[in-house]
Amino acid sequence: MPKTSLNRRTFLRATALAGGGFMLGLYPKAAALAQAGRGAAPALLPANFISIASNGLVTIASKNPETGQHALNMLPMLIAEELDVDWKDVKIVRAGVDNKYGSQFTGGSIATPSNWEPMRQVGGAARQMLIAAAAQTWGVAAMECSTASGRVVHRATNRSLGYGELASTAATMPVPDFRSLKLKDPKDYKIIGTTTRDVENKEIITGKPIFGIDVTLPGMLYAVYQKTPVFGGRAVNANLDAVKAMKGVRQAFIVDGKPLPSNFPNYLNDDPGLEAGVAIVADSWWAAQSARAKLEVKWDEGKWGTLNSEDIAKKAGELSRQTPARTLRKDGDVEAVYKRSDVKVVESPYTFPFIAHAPLEPQNCTAHFKDGKLEIWSTTQTPQIGRTILSRVFGIPEKDITIHMVRGGGGFGRRLYNDYMCEAAWISKTVGAPVKLLWTREDDMQHDYYRAGGFQYLKGAVDKDGKLIAWQDHFIGYGEGETFTHSGQIDGNEFPSRFVPNFLMQSTVMPLGLKTGALRAPRSNVYSWVFQSFIDELAHAAGKDPLQFRLELLGNAPPKGTQGVMDAERMIGVVKLAAEKSGWGRRTLPKGTALGTGFHYSHRGYFAEVAEVTVSADKKIKVNKVWVAGDIGSQIINPGASENLTQGAVIDGISEMLQEISLKNGRVVQSNFHDHPMLRMSQAPPVEVHFLKSDNTPTGLGEPALPPILPAIANAIFSATGERIRTLPITKHGFSFA
Amino acid sequence: MIRLKVNGKNHRFNGDPNMPLLWFLRDEIDLKGTKYGCGMGLCGACTVHVNGRPARACLTPVSAAANAAVTTIEGVSPDGSHPVQVAWEELDVPQCGYCQAGQIMSACALLSSKPKPTDADIDTAMNGNLCRCGTYLRVRAAVHKAAELTAANRTRPAKPAAKASSARTTRNGGNK
Ligand code: FES
Ligand code: FES
Numbered sequence: 076m077p078k079t080s081l082n083r084r085t086f087l088r089a090t091a092l093a094g095g096g097f098m099l100g101l102y103p104k105a106a107a108l109a110q111a112g113r114g115a116a117p118a119l120l121p122a123n124f125i126s127i128a129s130n131g132l133v134t135i136a137s138k139n140p141e142t143g144q145h146a147l148n149m150l151p152m153l154i155a156e157e158l159d160v161d162w163k164d165v166k167i168v169r170a171g172v173d174n175k176y177g178s179q180f181t182g183g184s185i186a187t188p189s190n191w192e193p194m195r196q197v198g199g200a201a202r203q204m205l206i207a208a209a210a211q212t213w214g215v216a217a218m219e220c221s222t223a224s225g226r227v228v229h230r231a232t233n234r235s236l237g238y239g240e241l242a243s244t245a246a247t248m249p250v251p252d253f254r255s256l257k258l259k260d261p262k263d264y265k266i267i268g269t270t271t272r273d274v275e276n277k278e279i280i281t282g283k284p285i286f287g288i289d290v291t292l293p294g295m296l297y298a299v300y301q302k303t304p305v306f307g308g309r310a311v312n313a314n315l316d317a318v319k320a321m322k323g324v325r326q327a328f329i330v331d332g333k334p335l336p337s338n339f340p341n342y343l344n345d346d347p348g349l350e351a352g353v354a355i356v357a358d359s360w361w362a363a364q365s366a367r368a369k370l371e372v373k374w375d376e377g378k379w380g381t382l383n384s385e386d387i388a389k390k391a392g393e394l395s396r397q398t399p400a401r402t403l404r405k406d407g408d409v410e411a412v413y414k415r416s417d418v419k420v421v422e423s424p425y426t427f428p429f430i431a432h433a434p435l436e437p438q439n440c441t442a443h444f445k446d447g448k449l450e451i452w453s454t455t456q457t458p459q460i461g462r463t464i465l466s467r468v469f470g471i472p473e474k475d476i477t478i479h480m481v482r483g484g485g486g487f488g489r490r491l492y493n494d495y496m497c498e499a500a501w502i503s504k505t506v507g508a509p510v511k512l513l514w515t516r517e518d519d520m521q522h523d524y525y526r527a528g529g530f531q532y533l534k535g536a537v538d539k540d541g542k543l544i545a546w547q548d549h550f551i552g553y554g555e556g557e558t559f560t561h562s563g564q565i566d567g568n569e570f571p572s573r574f575v576p577n578f579l580m581q582s583t584v585m586p587l588g589l590k591t592g593a594l595r596a597p598r599s600n601v602y603s604w605v606f607q608s609f610i611d612e613l614a615h616a617a618g619k620d621p622l623q624f625r626l627e628l629l630g631n632a633p634p635k636g637t638q639g640v641m642d643a644e645r646m647i648g649v650v651k652l653a654a655e656k657s658g659w660g661r662r663t664l665p666k667g668t669a670l671g672t673g674f675h676y677s678h679r680g681y682f683a684e685v686a687e688v689t690v691s692a693d694k695k696i697k698v699n700k701v702w703v704a705g706d707i708g709s710q711i712i713n714p715g716a717s718e719n720l721t722q723g724a725v726i727d728g729i730s731e732m733l734q735e736i737s738l739k740n741g742r743v744v745q746s747n748f749h750d751h752p753m754l755r756m757s758q759a760p761p762v763e764v765h766f767l768k769s770d771n772t773p774t775g776l777g778e779p780a781l782p783p784i785l786p787a788i789a790n791a792i793f794s795a796t797g798e799r800i801r802t803l804p805i806t807k808h809g810f811s812f813a
Numbered sequence: 814m815i816r817l818k819v820n821g822k823n824h825r826f827n828g829d830p831n832m833p834l835l836w837f838l839r840d841e842i843d844l845k846g847t848k849y850g851c852g853m854g855l856c857g858a859c860t861v862h863v864n865g866r867p868a869r870a871c872l873t874p875v876s877a878a879a880n881a882a883v884t885t886i887e888g889v890s891p892d893g894s895h896p897v898q899v900a901w902e903e904l905d906v907p908q909c910g911y912c913q914a915g916q917i918m919s920a921c922a923l924l925s926s927k928p929k930p931t932d933a934d935i936d937t938a939m940n941g942n943l944c945r946c947g948t949y950l951r952v953r954a955a956v957h958k959a960a961e962l963t964a965a966n967r968t969r970p971a972k973p974a975a976k977a978s979s980a981r982t983t984r985n986g987g988n989k
Binding site for chain 1: 829832833836840841843844845846847848849850851852853855856858885886887889890892893898901902905906907908909910911912913914917935936937939940942943944945946947948949950951952953
């Protein structure tokens with residue numbers, strides 16, 4: 076049996092782990108709810124998830140928000156497997172938002188690790204109740220009964236009953252203690268490990284109205300919301316009468332907004348989600364948006380109206396020459412190493428920008444505030460957190476707030492935050508009608524919780540045998556005192572700490588007037604590029620093959636099980652697999668073509684990737700192919716979806732190498748896909764995906780496949796051209812993707 | 814008064830002639846399959862056919878579609894049985910799915926002019942359709958698959974494109 080790496084202790088300890096991986100620290104409420112579903116009492120009642128019709132059709136409620144990660148299928152697959160029914164007899168329905176389902180949360184790649192056990196237990200408990208019902212009906216011992224394909228069988232007497240026939244009796248049976256359940260031997264799995272198609276696939280390809288933007292209510296009005304262009308600003312006055320006189324406009328009003336609780340709050344839990352601005356409500360969205368073109372607002376810009384990206388960069392440069400404010404980890408003595416005559420010292424600054432989530436469906440929400448109660452239709456990734464925030468902002472109890480989960484056109488972390496929800500609710504309350512708020516793409520790009528940018532000043536040394544013996548990082552980010560901006564933190568446990576005898580991680584923070592947040596593989600999505608690029612620099616300094624150098628570094632692992640350190644053996648496994656599949660070191664490539672590699676551990680997943688690129692004289696990069704090797708445990712629950720998601724993560728990561736959000740006079744400069752681009756089809760390389768199945772509990776896939784692709788490509792560019800990418804986006808170096 | 818035909822049905826419109834066709838489709842005649850992604854012709858989520866040619870509905874004023882025949886994703890087939898949709902379903906192309914109506918409309922337009930497209934043809938025809946989730950590899954495979962299904966149908970015109978499986982999730986779907 077795979078070892079269960081998610082007992083309660085590990086669960087809590089996981090928050091302290093490195094690699095930017097474990098998101099539970101960010102999501103305390105989700106973790107608490109995930110915990111609620113575990114332990115002795117069967118807190119999750121099978122009846123909440125499963126209903127069986129008399130004809131045997133099994134309906135399973137899928138409890139998590141769906142934004143394209145296929146959780147809608149995955150969670151019911153776990154239940155159906157242990158219930159022992161055929162997938163063709165399963166109908167999936169979306170659950171409502173209710174604590175009886177435990178945590179309903181999409182983020183941090185936690186759907187698999189936090190539900191692997193409880194969802195199987197739900198299915199297994201229901202199966203046991205069906206067996207008990209059959210045993211009672213036949214007057215035989217439950218242990219003499221077995222199940223197959225939705226039937227309970229009593230072999231000794233050659234009798235069987237379908238689940239449909241047993242359902243009503245089974246419902247009266249006691250719910251077994253989850254700990255007593257005997258779950259299936261994985262070799263008997265029929266659903267787990269077999270591709271199932273997205274349950275909403277058909278609706279998508281026939282254009283059914285299943286997304287948040289499609290929600291329509293009787294009597295619904297449409298709203299646009301012009302938010303303060305500068306963080307913390309407010310609208311002083313506006314030509315509201317002129318706007319109200321426009322055709323189709325019902326109301327236009329200033330919203331003062333709600334202040335943030337502190338300078339650098341945890342935006343996920345503590346942002347009231349109501350920035351100041353001007354709302355326009357009309358009979359149609361187009362009428363509201365047309366009126367907005369006539370809107371003139373006098374803004375009080377507050378204290379951030381002069382913030383510029385150039386000034387931030389200049390300030391970081393100055394700070395890099397000063398003593399760092401904090402030391403996050405110190406092992407050995409890096410300075411002593413640099414003084415030695417038998418070492419090679421390398422020093423490099425890395426710079427990375429803010430970037431936007433830009434899911435293809437812009438933020439939107441439909442809300443109806445009526446008689447002191449609130450009903451919401453939303454693509455949120457965090458409906459339970461959203462409900463708590465609404466309760467706080469509107470002063471109404473959570474029980475008076477109903478949230479309907481609607482499919483989201485991409486999330487990537489943007490929909491962890493519930494600002495659109497508060498805005499829509501506020502507007503509905505003000506106008507006294509159901510309202511659909513829809514942001515423009517420009518609103519979406521200029522009012523994000525951005526992936527934090529930052530600066531890392533690295534220094535390291537290899538000895539005469541080419542061994543990495545010193546690593547130093549001065550991280551310059553945003554925050555105040557010991558608080559980093561939300562999702563922009565670093566800690567001392569980052570790889571390669573513990574793999575290098577002399578290690579120093581220090582940090583300094585600067586003020587910031589911009590919201591930041593978790594974007595797919597938060598922090599890892601760019602720290603991986605920094606660390607794995609610098610490892611490459613050191614490998615070249617050592618005169619070693621970069622992949623071999625990595626294997627040697629991983630060979631210096633501290634004792635297995637050292638707290639906060641990844642399992643180096645698992646990483647070695649995927650590095651070797653990626654090398655083997657890509658033909659690393661075994662292929663001769665033409666001039667201008669090269670391979671590069673990177674690995675990263677995040678969200679409990681082990682990933683190594685190799686990219687082959689060809690770079691032309693005019694610095695156009697063609698990514699010829701990418702090989703991915705991943706270890707996310709003993710089972711790939713839905714192989715088809717996993718391949719799709721992994722390929723998407725790689726393409727997403729390549730897109731990130733092109734993106735930048737910059738500030739001018741406190742305002743976000745970029746506005747749409749022309750200046751915050753993403754990869755197009757002709758630029759998308761083939762991506763070969765390989766999973767190494769290891770003897771470990773299955774973990775999530777939404778995020779960990781992304782981080783290694785950035786350094787793999789940057790390192791390949793270096794090998795092809797001799798130019799090291801130390802600043803993102805790559806356009807700063809004059810590169811682009813062909 | 815603007816008259817236009819959408820998916821074979823006649824409509825009239827008295828409102829703002831500059832309103833993009835996208836909002837006419839979505840909010841005036843409640844065809845929500847056509848999506849808004851950028852409003853600038855950059856993403857292709859709003860792709861429809863105007864007189865058989867692909868057009869970005871976010872940049873097409875409804876007046877420019879006067880007297881035209883417009884086809885949206887809802888008009889491709891009533892039940893998802895068009896070869897492009899069948900290919901999309903079989904290969905389980907979507908992740909979030911938001912871009913896919915636009916992808917399918919571009920693919921249909923491509924296949925009607927080039928029944929056997931090469932990878933390069935596909936890249937050219939589909940490059941205006943962004944997929945934030947990165948499903949490009951499956952989109953490309955599905956276009957090829959749709960071309961095969963269409964060719965096969967031509968030799969067996971009596972049969973439907975392929976048996977569209979039920980909306981319910983089925984096992985062993987998807988590729989690989
Ligand atoms: S919405 Fe029309 S191209 Fe993006
Ligand atoms: S499937 Fe999400 S944007 Fe294409």
